Amino acid sequence: MENVDKFIGLTKTVLQRMVSAVGALLVIALIGILSAKTSLFQDLWQLSVVLLLTLVALFIQQVKPVVYLPYMLAVWSVYPELRRLLDWSYNSYSDTPIMALAPILVSLTMLIPIVKNFRKLTRVARGVLLTAIFVFLYGLTIGLPRFGGVAVGFDFINYLAPLLVIPYVNVGHFKSSDRDIWLRSLSSIAVIVAIYGIIQYFFIPPWDAFWMLNSEMTSIGHPEPMMVRVFSTLNSPGPAGVFFSFTLAVMVMNKKWRVLGFAGILIVAFTLLITLVRSSWIGLAAMIIVYFMQAKSQNKMKLMAVLVVLLMFYQFVLPSLPGSDAITTRFQTFGNLSEDTSYKERLAFSTQISSSITSNPLGNGLGSTGLTAKFNSQKALQDFDNGYLNIFYTFGLPGGLFLIGLLLFLLAFAFKGKKGRPEYYHLAFGTMVAVMVLLLSSNILSGVGGVCIWFLVAMIFMDPEEKVNHENLLRHP
Structure with a gap:
């Protein structure tokens, strides 16, 4: 019965x-x-x-x-x-x-299971969530009178929504092995998006050309084959570069997280190159170097083999591909930044914004930068070429220091927690190092950049035994 x-x-x-x-x-x-x-x-x-x-x-x-x-x-x-x-x-x-x-x-x-199981959050996960909400609410309070509810509300949610991955994973009833499924899924998505990016590079689809002409983004090239800075299915080359750099690092670090073997790595690597986003190349290098320094000797040899394949691809295969001149020219600018126009513009912009932050230490609030500039074009800055200054420009010194402090805490937390399943802590630590590097170029904490960051960091906030480890780390740092 x-x-x-x-x-x-x-x-x-x-x-x-x-x-x-x-x-x-x-x-x-x-x-x-x-x-x-x-x-x-x-x-x-x-x-x-x-x-x-x-x-x-x-x-x-x-x-x-x-x-x-x-x-x-x-x-x-x-x-x-x-x-x-x-x-x-x-x-x-x-x-x-x-x-x-x-x-x-x-x-x-994700708020549904988070709110329902809020009391089950570990102290660390709860602290991360509440600290972030405090910073975002501060930015909302400052920005609301200036920019209105639509722009500020969109900016607020665009920051908060990606970060919800951490508490969601923390309260969920998932198996430890699910992390490998998720990371492999990320690699699969990256390969598919990269393949479309390659198609876009050699045969620009009419809908992408239509968008390029109407968006008037002159920095992404011309809507012609091999004349475009690839953005694939993403918003622009910047987010595409960030997405490919994080996903490529995941594929390089561990064999069980990749799809299509070396072919998948080469597909994503080539697409990353044709975005021509130099900061993403640097972020990828920082992430892999940090992971290499922490890996065991056996894993270091495997990682070296992968890097050798990538180097051979760049040295011998890439020069024979159509449109490779733009990539090699972009690489050459690293050795001569004093004559690089983009670098000079970024330096001048940073000097100007630093003065603005000094004159307004409380910040301009959410809605003052980024995509929300479209809602208030006369008051906001859509292009912001320094992530750290963007944080302080938006959240002021009070909110900015809290947010940077949160990032440094996660960096240290991932570095200390190596017992049990070190590969996920190494991945999280490498991610946070890459974040600190990439913030020198742009603010990647919201949108698809934030999704990649918090998704990878969330891998250390998962199963019950690791929740116990979190509490022990707090008691015995």
């Missing part, structure tokens, strides 16, 4: 989920059909895609939670391309698309 009751209960649950899913799909289909008959058809189609992606996230969390993080990573990686396809199909460029809400809403679904 007990088994029958369980079967009936399980059947009801499955039926309820199926009815909910079918109902949601019908609503989305209805919105799509109506959108073709109204003046708001493009926005309605974007809204329907956002709703679909968010509902799928909720469904995955209920049915197969281990699949959620790969799904979230995929949404962050490809949603800009979905936006470009939609704009191109309607021949109408949207400067502030509704589609930008998709990855944020998908990430915010």
Whole structure:
């Protein structure tokens, strides 16, 4: 009788989920059909895609939670391309698309298990979350009177949503082996995105060309084959470079985290090169060097073999590929920064912003920099060529010091926790070192950069025995 009751209960649950899913799909289909008959058809189609992606996230969390993080990573990686396809199909460029809400809403679904199990968070995970929320709320309080609710709210969520991965993993009922599944999934996504980037480089798709012409981003080249700085399915070459640098480091560090073996590594490495984002190359180098210094002797030999293959590819294969001149020229600028125009502009910009921070130590608040500049173009700075100065410009000295302190704490925390499963702590430590390096160029703590960072760091916030280790590290530093 007990088994029958369980079967009936399980059947009801499955039926309820199926009815909910079918109902949601019908609503989305209805919105799509109506959108073709109204003046708001493009926005309605974007809204329907956002709703679909968010509902799928909720469904995955209920049915197969281990699949959620790969799904979230995929949404962050490809949603800009979905936006470009939609704009191109309607021949109408949207400067502030509704589609930008998709990855944020998908990430915010993590709040459901986090809030439900908040008391189960370890002291470290709770401290990280509350410190970050304090900093972001400070920035929101400063920015709200100046920039309005839309810009500030979007900026706030864009910072917070990626960081939710840490508490989500910490309270979730996951197996330790799930981490390898997640990291391998990240590599799979990177290879797919990289393959599209290579196609984009040699055969620029019409929807990408349409976006390049209408966005007026002159720094990303021309919409012609081998004349474009590759951005693949991401927003621009900058985020693409950050994404590929982190994922390539994961693939290089451990064989069990990569797909397609050396071929997968070479695909991602070549795509990283044709983004022409020098800071990402430096971040990758810093991450691999740190990992090499911490790895065991046996792992060092394996890592050396991978690096030799990459070096041979750069030395012998790359020069024979079409468009390689731009890559080699970009590398040569490292040895002659005094004559590099981009370097001079960054230096002048840093001097100017430093004076602005000194005159306003409380900060300008959220909404003052980045993508939210599109909501208040006369007041905000969209391009910011120094991540540290961006933090202090936005959060002022009070919030900036707290945020930098949080990053340094995670750096030290990952360095100390090497027992049990050292490869994940080495990965987290290398990630935080790369963060400190990449912040010299741009603020990567929000958006897809933040997703990569907090996802990799979250690997040390997982299973029960490691939660005990966290408490011991706090008591006995």
